[in-house]
Amino acid sequence: MNNTVLEPFKPEPLATQATRVSIDLGARSYDIWIGAGLWSEAAAWQGLPKAAMAVVVTNTTVGPLYADALKQALEPHYARIEVVSLADGEQFKDMAHLQQILDAMLEWRADRKTVVFALGGGVVGDMAGFAAACYMRGVPFVQVPTTLLSQVDSSVGGKTGVNHPLGKNMIGAFYQPARVICDLDVFRTLPAREYAAGLAEVIKYGPIADMAFFGWLEGNAEALVARDVAVLTAAVRRSCEIKAWVVGQDEREGGLRAILNFGHTFGHAIETGMGYGEWLHGEGVAAGMVMAADLSQRLGLCDARLPQRLRNMLQQVGLPVQGPWLGAEERLAAAQRYLALMRLDKKAEAGAIRFVVVSGQGLAQVVEAPDAMVLEVVQQALTH
Amino acid sequence: MNNTVLEPFKPEPLATQATRVSIDLGARSYDIWIGAGLWSEAAAWQGLPKAAMAVVVTNTTVGPLYADALKQALEPHYARIEVVSLADGEQFKDMAHLQQILDAMLEWRADRKTVVFALGGGVVGDMAGFAAACYMRGVPFVQVPTTLLSQVDSSVGGKTGVNHPLGKNMIGAFYQPARVICDLDVFRTLPAREYAAGLAEVIKYGPIADMAFFGWLEGNAEALVARDVAVLTAAVRRSCEIKAWVVGQDEREGGLRAILNFGHTFGHAIETGMGYGEWLHGEGVAAGMVMAADLSQRLGLCDARLPQRLRNMLQQVGLPVQGPWLGAEERLAAAQRYLALMRLDKKAEAGAIRFVVVSGQGLAQVVEAPDAMVLEVVQQALTH
Structure with a gap:
């Protein structure tokens, strides 16, 4: 996915099995895995960077729901798994909480190979990604987004960072994940209002880049509201493809990327x-x-x-x-x-x-x- | 300079005019300018990234000696020049002082094009470079090293960062400068002990990579001690070439880079x-x-x-x-x-x-x- 022309939308055949979008960024290429029940599929966790330790960054809302399931998926691959849980909310996306992640990793003696897993929405992804970018000048990280918004938007594109009292996202890094794992099962616990808010960004991709996709969304509106797995798989996949295509043209934000706004x-x-x-x-x-x-x-x-x-x-x-x-x-x-x-x-x-x-x-x-x-x-x- | 074989040492003819080493890192390529009196040579400051604002990061020892001279060199190119002066010493190379740079830049409303100049030794270069790497996810920066050690070692290679109570250089980024400007006139004010300590790293490049250079250093030991400009130009140049060759083989530190130790x-x-x-x-x-x-x-x-x-x-x-x-x-x-x-x-x-x-x-x-x-x-x- 790094062509100058966006590949046409091919929604058929609808299927409930997992699918992958490959993001082609040379040495920093990675895959986005999309599917229901991915966390318990062994394949989704194979081939990640090897290390003695994994650090899961999450928050006090998502952690109690999913940290155990994620740990179970990671156990075959990492001898030691530690969890750092941040306060939940955009108001905690700051340098002090970034420091909390880095302090914890240093106390655990995380090394240059330690893999950071971001388990949560956009705030957790931005902070965990930035911590991974800075720790010993960069350790691998994996996005495990748990909201629709973060699956179709913030986990793709490599933007990480924190807010400053004088501005949002003022301090950060462009840093690509080693993989993004979008398990659609998380939507079972996502409040209706948050789910709908995520759909706004899915719908957005139609008018800016792909009216065939928009027409398909119109025809599947009821299934989307019902959180139908096959329709969601295709919708999340296409959203990631379009976002990846846009940022592939403009990784560090000069021109085309603006249409995402x-x-x-x-x-x-x-x-x-x-x-x-x-x-x-x-x-x-x-x-x-x-x-x-x-x-x-x-x-x-x-x-x-x-x-x-x-x-x-x-x-x-x-x-x-x-x-x-x-x-x-x-x-x-x-x-x-x-x-x-x-x-x-x-x-x-x-x-x-x-x-x-x-x-x-x-x-x-x-x-x-x-x-x-x-x-x-x-x-x-x-x-x- | 990104070949698998190091080019042979060619010290002749010795000259006092400025010289350049090109570092080939694809889109992140840059030049190291080396010479006495470079700060007052217009050419050294041309072709840098354009911006409305330049931010000079220095410390309380170097600033009083050189900030005015640097500002004078920058005035034709930047409408607004601000200076942030850090406490001098490795013990202040921490997140709190990094924050001091970022806070100042935000208060001045530095934008994505603002160019950061690191005026000082290795500590200033590491901190200014890391601040530039993080500010709005990366703004251009220029190294203006004022010690022999930083000219031949820390300003080449792209390592930036700060210390943490649990370890040195634990938080940082690999981030390349847009240019390195090594003015040899700064050695006039460098204390003898610090100057000699810098020579240790120059001498080091002989045994690890280039005995012809080592032999030449032996033959020019007196001139080195006398801070002879022509000999220093060649010595700094060759040191930068060797360091650039080593890190060109191993930018993110896996193998060869270890010989620098x-x-x-x-x-x-x-x-x-x-x-x-x-x-x-x-x-x-x-x-x-x-x-x-x-x-x-x-x-x-x-x-x-x-x-x-x-x-x-x-x-x-x-x-x-x-x-x-x-x-x-x-x-x-x-x-x-x-x-x-x-x-x-x-x-x-x-x-x-x-x-x-x-x-x-x-x-x-x-x-x-x-x-x-x-x-x-x-x-x-x-x-x-």
Whole structure:
């Protein structure tokens, strides 16, 4: 998966057995394994880097559910397995908690071969990956993502890091895993709201890169909501393929990678305006994609069908398609608040807001847009 | 410079103008500039990554001497230049001081293009390089080494990082500079003892890789002591070439890179046994090389001339050729203390001490040796 052209989507035949996506990055190539019940499949754990010790990084929510199952999968391969459990939440993704991982590894006398396993969502993956990147200047690590969002988004692409009081993800490294193991069984315990929020990023891959995939998602909306294993296997696989293709073009973030932020400019304004945690990231992205699609239409880049199809799809999986009022009584004032928040975003350049817009044919680009048009888009999309 | 065979040494014609060593690492290739008065040569500062801001990382000893001169060289290229000054000393090479650099950069709103300049010795280079590696997942950095040791050793090879209470250099990254600028004028202010300690690492490159270079150093010992610019230009250049050749074979440290530790096994025992700071690193390495050469002879790998030539050369530049008594009255007990310290070294594997030994023809290898032989070597080399 490192071609300049994305391979066409081939969903058939649907099957429940595990599948693999190969990420071709030369010496840093790795596989993403996707399937239900993978943790108890011996093959998924074979061929990993050999070592005397494995360190599992998890959090206080995921650890009690899955750390034992993961340890069982690792026992045939590592003589010693240690677990470090972090406090759960984005607010703990900082240097102090990174240090907690490194201190623990040093106390256990982890060596240069020790393999780090990230068991959790995006926060755990980012922190464990960065710890692995820094420990003795780099030890192998394996992503074991336990949320839909981390399986289809954050575990692919090699971004690791922590937040700083002055900005998100300001300190980190580009560091690739040795493998990603996506066991779909974890969705059995994932709360409905978090599951739906993960689907927002799956749906996103359609408009930006692959409308055939989007059409297939539309046809399988009910199965997605029911967490059907065969449909999820194909959906996660295709999402990883598209993300891998995009970051393969742009590993260190100069150009194409920006299209992954479709819906995110509006979405971040919602997240920030509501206070972090009120709206989940995927929920903000869902409402934000509707706005971005509407903006695309107003700019003459696509016709009215795309915003409509997107709204329908998002509603079918239980995601919001309208933005919240951000602390204003007048509709125009509420929309102006969105505009002000978007201008503060770190991706804005000298106050110019950059929007990812789409063609309706699976192509995306980054543009600026007139304030008046953006204000109309937001006013239109606010809840009544 | 990434060939499997080291190019032969060509010292002639000696010249005082600046010279360059190209380090071939594909997309991460860079040049080492070597010469007296380089900071005021415009060419040395051209073609560096463009940015609105440069951040100079230095310490409270070097900063007052050179920060203004460096700022002057940078002014034509960067609209804004900020300086962060760290406390001077290996004991401050830790996460807290790394954080000091990152905090300052965030407060100045340094962006992804900001270039970090490391102005100082090995400690500053390691910390500034690691900060550059982590800041927004990697910004460009330039090494401006101000000690002989850092010019010929630590600024080449891409190792960056900080210490942890449980071990040296435990947290860090392999991260290559965009350029290394070695201005030989800095030696005018370098204390004699530190200068001599740097020469130990220059001399080291002879026995491990290039006896023609060693012979040339012998012939130029007086000029070296006098800090003759033409001789220093050639000596620093050849040292960088050899180090670059070794790490080019073994960038992430598996095999050949270990030969750079010639003299270091004994040397670390001296540094640790005396308490850090009593003997300079290069002084320990000097006495350690004499022991390692003696060990090589006893193992039948070289004849008596090599230890003799090494002793003469080191003495000519004012370096110690005998080891200190490490807190014991009996000669055997003192030697046993060396052995105990070497067993604790982090490069020892399961208690087996590994020595770099040499052939007398410019070839090195890593071996284990009988305790009795090592004890003899150390007893022989202790001061009377």
